[in-house]
Amino acid sequence: MNNNLQQQHDRTMVRVQQGLVRRYRQEKRFQRIGLGAIVLGLVFVSFLFISIIANGYTAFQQTYVKLDINFDPELIAPVGETDPEVLSKANYGGLVKKTMREMFPDVSSRREKKVLYGLVSTGASYQLRDMVMQDPALIGTRQSVWVPADDDVDMLIKGHIDLNVPESDRRIKNNQMVWIQSLQAEDRIEKRFNTTFFTAGDSREPELSGIKGAVHGSFFTLMICLLISFPVGVAAAVYLEEFAPKNRWTDIIEVNINNLAAVPSIVFGLLGLAVFINFFGLPRSVPLVGGLVLALMTLPTIIIASRAALKSVPPSIREAALGVGASPMQTITHHVLPLAMPGMLTGTIIGMAQALGETAPLLMIGMVAFIVDIPGGPFDPSAVLPVQIYLWADSPERAFVERTSAAIMVLLAFLISMNLLAVWLRKKFERRW
Amino acid sequence: MHSSTLIIVLLGFMTLAYYMGRKRSLNLVSGRVRDLHSLPSYYGIHTALWCGVPALILFVLWISFEGAVVTGMVVDNLPQEIQELPPERLNLVLNDIRNLAQGDIVSQAVDETMQGAADHYSSLLRISDMALFVVALSVAILGGLFAQRSINRHQRARNRVEKAINFFLVSSSSLAIFTTIGIVLSVLFESIRFFQQIPVTEFIFGLEWSPQTAIRADQVGSSGVFGAIPLFAGTFLITLIAMFVAVPIGLMSAIYMAEYAGKRFRALAKPVLEVLAGIPTVVYGFFAALTVAPFFRDMGTSLGLSVSSESALAAGVVMGIMIIPFVSSLSDDVINAVPQAMRDGSYGLGATRSETIRQVIIPAALPGIVGGVLLAVSRAIGETMIVVMAAGLSANLTANPLEAVTTVTVQIVTLLVGDQEFDSAKTLAAFALALVLFTITLALNMIALHIVRKYREQYE
Numbered sequence: 001m002n003n004n005l006q007q008q009h010d011r012t013m014v015r016v017q018q019g020l021v022r023r024y025r026q027e028k029r030f031q032r033i034g035l036g037a038i039v040l041g042l043v044f045v046s047f048l049f050i051s052i053i054a055n056g057y058t059a060f061q062q063t064y065v066k067l068d069i070n071f072d073p074e075l076i077a078p079v080g081e082t083d084p085e086v087l088s089k090a091n092y093g094g095l096v097k098k099t100m101r102e103m104f105p106d107v108s109s110r111r112e113k114k115v116l117y118g119l120v121s122t123g124a125s126y127q128l129r130d131m132v133m134q135d136p137a138l139i140g141t142r143q144s145v146w147v148p149a150d151d152d153v154d155m156l157i158k159g160h161i162d163l164n165v166p167e168s169d170r171r172i173k174n175n176q177m178v179w180i181q182s183l184q185a186e187d188r189i190e191k192r193f194n195t196t197f198f199t200a201g202d203s204r205e206p207e208l209s210g211i212k213g214a215v216h217g218s219f220f221t222l223m224i225c226l227l228i229s230f231p232v233g234v235a236a237a238v239y240l241e242e243f244a245p246k247n248r249w250t251d252i253i254e255v256n257i258n259n260l261a262a263v264p265s266i267v268f269g270l271l272g273l274a275v276f277i278n279f280f281g282l283p284r285s286v287p288l289v290g291g292l293v294l295a296l297m298t299l300p301t302i303i304i305a306s307r308a309a310l311k312s313v314p315p316s317i318r319e320a321a322l323g324v325g326a327s328p329m330q331t332i333t334h335h336v337l338p339l340a341m342p343g344m345l346t347g348t349i350i351g352m353a354q355a356l357g358e359t360a361p362l363l364m365i366g367m368v369a370f371i372v373d374i375p376g377g378p379f380d381p382s383a384v385l386p387v388q389i390y391l392w393a394d395s396p397e398r399a400f401v402e403r404t405s406a407a408i409m410v411l412l413a414f415l416i417s418m419n420l421l422a423v424w425l426r427k428k429f430e431r432r433w
Numbered sequence: 434m435h436s437s438t439l440i441i442v443l444l445g446f447m448t449l450a451y452y453m454g455r456k457r458s459l460n461l462v463s464g465r466v467r468d469l470h471s472l473p474s475y476y477g478i479h480t481a482l483w484c485g486v487p488a489l490i491l492f493v494l495w496i497s498f499e500g501a502v503v504t505g506m507v508v509d510n511l512p513q514e515i516q517e518l519p520p521e522r523l524n525l526v527l528n529d530i531r532n533l534a535q536g537d538i539v540s541q542a543v544d545e546t547m548q549g550a551a552d553h554y555s556s557l558l559r560i561s562d563m564a565l566f567v568v569a570l571s572v573a574i575l576g577g578l579f580a581q582r583s584i585n586r587h588q589r590a591r592n593r594v595e596k597a598i599n600f601f602l603v604s605s606s607s608l609a610i611f612t613t614i615g616i617v618l619s620v621l622f623e624s625i626r627f628f629q630q631i632p633v634t635e636f637i638f639g640l641e642w643s644p645q646t647a648i649r650a651d652q653v654g655s656s657g658v659f660g661a662i663p664l665f666a667g668t669f670l671i672t673l674i675a676m677f678v679a680v681p682i683g684l685m686s687a688i689y690m691a692e693y694a695g696k697r698f699r700a701l702a703k704p705v706l707e708v709l710a711g712i713p714t715v716v717y718g719f720f721a722a723l724t725v726a727p728f729f730r731d732m733g734t735s736l737g738l739s740v741s742s743e744s745a746l747a748a749g750v751v752m753g754i755m756i757i758p759f760v761s762s763l764s765d766d767v768i769n770a771v772p773q774a775m776r777d778g779s780y781g782l783g784a785t786r787s788e789t790i791r792q793v794i795i796p797a798a799l800p801g802i803v804g805g806v807l808l809a810v811s812r813a814i815g816e817t818m819i820v821v822m823a824a825g826l827s828a829n830l831t832a833n834p835l836e837a838v839t840t841v842t843v844q845i846v847t848l849l850v851g852d853q854e855f856d857s858a859k860t861l862a863a864f865a866l867a868l869v870l871f872t873i874t875l876a877l878n879m880i881a882l883h884i885v886r887k888y889r890e891q892y893e
Contacts, residue, residue, distance in 0.1 A: 023785055023788070024785070026785070026787060026788075027785045027786060027787045027788075030786075030787035030790070030791075031689070031693055031786075031787065033685055034685045034686065034688055034689030034692075034693060035689055035693075036685075037681065037682045037683075037684075037685035037686040037689065038685075038686040038689055038690070038694075038702055038706070040682055041682060041686055041706050041709065041757055041758075041761075042702065042705055042706070044709065044754045044757070045705055045706070045708055045709055048712070048716075048717075048720055048754075051720060051723070051724045052716070052719075052720070055723070231605075232605040232608060233605075235601055235602045235605035235606070236602070236605040236606035236608065236609065238602055239602035239603060239605065239606045240606055243599070243602060244606070250606075252610065253606055253607065253609055253610060255882075256609045256610055256613050257609045258878075258882055259613070259875060259878050259879070259882075260609055260612060260613060262808060262811060262812070262874065262878040263616070263815070263871065263874060263875070263878075264811075264812075264814070264815020264816070264817070264842070264870060264871075264874055265815070265817065266815065266817045266842055266845060266846070266867070266870075267616055267620070267815070267867055267870065267871050268616075270616075270619060270620060270845070270849075270863075270864065270867050271612070271615050271616045271619050271620075273619075273849070274619030274620075274622075274623065274864075275615055275619055280497045280498075280500075280501075281497075281500035281501045281504070282497075282500070283500075296608075296612050299608065299609065299612070300609070303609070327591065327595065329595040329598060329599070333598075353711065356713075357711075357712070357713025357714070357715070357716075358713070359713065359714065359715040359817075359818050360714070360817035360818055360821075360842070360846070363846055363849075363850050364845075364846075364849055364850075368850055377437065379436070386713050386715045387715075389715050389716070389719065390715050390718070390818070390821075390822070393715075393718070393719045393722065393723075393822060394822075401723065404719060405719075408716050408719065411713065411716070412712070412716070415711055415712075415713070416711075419711060
């Protein structure tokens with residue numbers, strides 16, 4: 001009998017032992033799948049960053065061509081002319097063309113000449129105009145000037161154009177290749193840091209376009225957004241957390257805030273279109289309206305974070321203040337709010353980062369217009385950084401691809417520094433009670 | 434800027450009013466603060482509020498209605514035949530007048546009446562600006578003076594200020610409600626107007642979507658059919674692909690983070706994964722269109738498949754990548770909320786870790802996980818930029834992920850971006866789509882939040 005039990009026990013042990021190998025194998029496999037999932041996620045992050053950086057880093061350089069410009073008084077204005085009216089209207093494009101003709105005297109047919117002129121950017125004539133306007137004494141002299149090259153030339157120099165493709169499918173033709181090679185032989189082509197990218201607004205010409213207008217637009221939009229959403233968000237959080245009676249109305253408000261946090265952002269854009277633009281008649285594509293829409297969108301984030309910050313202030317602080325005779329409002333403004341402020345600021349920065357990257361609602365309120373001027377205030381039409389990225393991503397020119405990636409790098413740099421600031425704030429002021 | 438100067442001047446006045454009110458209260462009791470009802474600074478704030486708030490309210494109202502009033506006055510002065518134009522033509526004329534007044538390019542030849550109207554328009558704007566400046570400042574001065582005069586020893590300044598603050602707090606928290614009401618009303622009204630032109634049944638059950646309405650009668654392919662089924666199908670397909678990517682990866686990484694990962698690995702991997710959550714969607718869209726879609730297309734070609742360069746697959750996969758951190762952080766929360774006692778019980782019976790996870794933790798956390806997935810689905814449905822940049826524009830009723838499909842959000846964007854007349858069925862259709870989008874995401878959120886809350890209560 002005892003023996004029988006022993007046998008049974010042994011059998012069970014054998015089965016358990018046999019199963020154990022399988023179970024441990026399963027355990028290993030499961031753990032590997034989990035690790036694989038995380039590694040896959042990390043691979044995605046790095047792949048995304050590598051692809052953006054690899055596409056975009058070249059945009060921080062721009063190809064320039066050296067031209068020996070003869071500031072011909074016949075083409076501009078007589079020597080000694082200083083009237084800005086006359087100087088600004090002179091034929092600087094002709095000056096560039098004439099120089100190009102002189103450099104390549106054997107180009108004769110009309111069509112070839114046109115192709116030749118296309119080697120330098122149309123921005124070259126503006127550059128010459130600014131030079132002459134600044135220093136009219138240049139008229140009649142001969143100067144070496146570095147002017148931006150056309151975007152196709154730029155792409156060739158950066159190696160983005162495959163020369164093995166048949167000529168008809170190539171943006172750079174064989175005759176252009178010959179000219180560019182002779183320019184290179186004379187050291188007349190050079191890559192320099194692309195300052196235009198940071199100092200210009202949008203442009204149809206990739207080599208003349210920059211992100212300054214979009215950065216300014218984003219700044220004004222975020223300012224409006226912050227000015228509205230921060231005080232209102234904090235006030236709402238204070239009311240709900242400290243003063244609100246527990247009743248139906250506050251229940252509705254709470255459910256509402258949680259739901260608003262999950263409403264698709266594009267719906268906020270439609271709200272802005274219907275209310276701010278069609279009902280109040282505010283102008284389209286201005287940072288004011290963009291900021292208002294984004295403020296409504298980020299409010300739930302700020303309210304939720306601020307409430308968490310208020311919750312973390314221990315009740316003893318309130319009781320002490322009330323005990324020495326402060327009114328409830330004084331308790332909050334003098335004692336609770338300052339202690340909760342770091343948490344609220346962290347939440348606000350995260351909300352602002354979210355607003356900075358938001359695109360869809362701004363498309364709805366017309367912030368997709370092509371705007372060259374750099375906005376000077378929240379009432380000027382402007383683009384914002386993410387919308388600029390969207391617009392450039394839609395452009396067919398190869399040169400805009402690298403500019404899009406570069407603009408994304410700038411946007412990500414802003415976002416990462418905002419998030420780091422939030423983390424730093426939290427670390428620095430975090431308090432355990 | 435005119436209005437920003439006004440704001441700055443008003444702020445200056447408020448500061449001045451603060452000091453004047455404070456000083457007067459101190460003077461009244463010749464410096465003996467104990468004789469005052471409230472602290473002197475409350476009298477200051479009270480005066481400053483009286484000075485600033487009415488003027489600011491006036492300013493906001495003025496700015497809000499200035500455009501409409503001025504436009505109305507310009508229209509009243511236009512010749513009869515222009516006034517009787519249909520609304521959209523009249524709008525065009527008004528736009529020209531505005532552009533002319535600002536010195537921009539106009540769409541038609543400038544004649545005498547146009548120039549006159551533009552001059553009238555800009556002079557009205559100037560007058561309005563001046564009037565606002567004068568009126569707002571005098572309101573501020575009068576308000577400040579009134580409050581300063583009324584200060585006396587027994588005035589309950591603190592209570593009044595606190596009442597004002599309380600009013601601000603209550604109205605701030607009600608803004609959430611007004612936003613929701615605003616969304617519902619703005620979407621609903623336009624949708625009703627849409628459904629007056631297109632029957633609801635055709636919209637919801639129609640199999641063909643082609644919103645371009647013909648300008649000329651003989652145009653081909655511009656029928657203006659609004660059957661939204663292909664859009665719903667496309668949205669569903671892309672969401673499904675995204676979930677196939679996001680749920681396994683997100684869930685498994687959450688499980689690994691919560692149950693297996695060491696402290697240092699966690700501290701390193703978690704923030705990196707959270708980076709994915711902070712990347713703007715327009716960046717994902719660019720990534721999808723530039724890198725992922727061509728990659729899938731080339732891979733398809735080498736396998737002998739024809740993959741569209743705007744395939745649902747590319748958009749869906751990238752959207753899935755975007756949602757991974759969302760799923761993983763929600764699952765992480767619910768997995769951590771499962772009480773340790775349940776794990777210990779399972780280990781005590783001899784279960785391995787993976788068995789504990791699969792047979793104890795996941796079943797216990799399931800409601801929370803389902804809630805999180807539902808939130809992720811609502812996120813994917815409402816996601817706009819990735820699909821606008823990487824998915825197609827033409828409505829294709831297909832279940833093949835290698836073909837191009839379009840989604841609800843893509844159509845809203847294409848219908849509303851660019852020139853629009855506000856009464857055409859085409860524009861109104863966008864609002865009807867938004868109504869559907871809002872309703873579905875709202876329902877999903879409600880259900881998800883309900884499940885998550887129920888689940889939390891269970892273990893607390």
